[in-house]
Amino acid sequence: MIEFRNVSKSFWTGTQRKVILDRASFTVRLGQSIGILAPNGSGKTTIINMMAGLEKPDEGQILRSSRVSFPLGFMGGVVNRHTGTENARYIARLYQLEADEVEAFCRWLCDIGEYFDMPVGTYSQGMRARFSFALMLAIEFDIYLIDEGMPSTTDVRFNRRAGQVLRERLERGTVVIVSHQAKTLERYCSQAAVLRDGQLFLFDTLEEAKVLYDYAD
Numbered sequence: 001m002i003e004f005r006n007v008s009k010s011f012w013t014g015t016q017r018k019v020i021l022d023r024a025s026f027t028v029r030l031g032q033s034i035g036i037l038a039p040n041g042s043g044k045t046t047i048i049n050m051m052a053g054l055e056k057p058d059e060g061q062i063l064r065s066s067r068v069s070f071p072l073g074f075m076g077g078v079v080n081r082h083t084g085t086e087n088a089r090y091i092a093r094l095y096q097l098e099a100d101e102v103e104a105f106c107r108w109l110c111d112i113g114e115y116f117d118m119p120v121g122t123y124s125q126g127m128r129a130r131f132s133f134a135l136m137l138a139i140e141f142d143i144y145l146i147d148e149g150m151p152s153t154t155d156v157r158f159n160r161r162a163g164q165v166l167r168e169r170l171e172r173g174t175v176v177i178v179s180h181q182a183k184t185l186e187r188y189c190s191q192a193a194v195l196r197d198g199q200l201f202l203f204d205t206l207e208e209a210k211v212l213y214d215y216a217d
C-alpha cells in the first residue's frame with residue numbers, strides 16, 4: 001500500500017509557484033492497479049518519483065507498506081561505465097537477490113547480444129529502455145511504477161515479450177501508471193484517477209475518469 005496523507009508539493013519557477021499537489025490524500029491499495037490521467041507538465045513524473053521515494057513532499061506524509069519499484073526507465077542506480085552484466089549483478093545484490101538469476105533474466109529479456117557485456121554508456125536509447133525495463137521486471141515488487149506507459153522501443157519482439165512478462169507480474173502485483181492519454185492506461189488498470197487542481201480524484205472506472213479529464217482538458 002502507498003498512502004499519501006495531506007501531501008503538498010510545488011515548484012518555484014522564478015515567477016510563480018507551480019502547484020503539483022495541494023494537501024492531497026489518497027491510497028494505492030494492493031491488487032488495485034491504478035491509472036492516473038494528467039496533462040503534460042502537470043506533475044505526473046513528480047508524483048511517481050514521490051511514490052518511489054525519489055522526491056520528498058513539501059508537506060504531509062507518504063507511507064509505504066509494500067515493496068515499491070523504482071519508476072520504469074529510472075537509470076539513477078545504473079553506472080554507465082559498467083556493463084549490463086555488472087549493473088544487473090549489482091542491483092541484484094542491493095535487493096538481496098540471486099545475482100546469477102537476475103543477470104540471466106535481464107540478458108534474456110534485453111536480448112541485446114554482446115552489448116550486455118559492454119558499458120551501458122555505449123547503449124542506444126532503445127537498448128537503455130530495454131535494459132531498464134528488464135531490470136525492473138527482474139525484481140518482484142508488490143507495486144510497479146510506470147511513467148507514460150511501456151518503453152517506446154522500436155523492437156516489436158521485445159515489446160511483445162516485455163508486455164507478456166509485465167502481465168504475468170501483475171497477476172500478483174499492482175501497477176501505477178501515469179499518462180496524458182487514457183489509451184495507455186486501458187490495458188493494465190482496474191481503477192483510474194485524474195490529477196487536477198492539485199488534487200487526485202479517484203474513480204472506479206476509466207470511463208468515469210475520462211469524463212472529468214476531457215472536461216478539464
Ligand SMILES: Nc1ncnc2c1ncn2[C@@H]1O[C@H](COP(=O)(O)OP(=O)(O)OP(=O)(O)O)[C@@H](O)[C@H]1O
Nearest residue numbers: 011012013018038039040041042043044045046047
Ligand atoms: N526541480 C524542479 N524545479 C522547478 N520546476 C520543476 C522541477 N521539477 C519539475 N518542475 C516543473 O513542475 C511541473 C511538473 O513536472 P513533471 O515532470 O512532474 O510533469 P509531467 O506531467 O511528468 O510532465 P511531462 O508529461 O511533460 O513529462 C513542470 O512544469 C516542471 O517544469
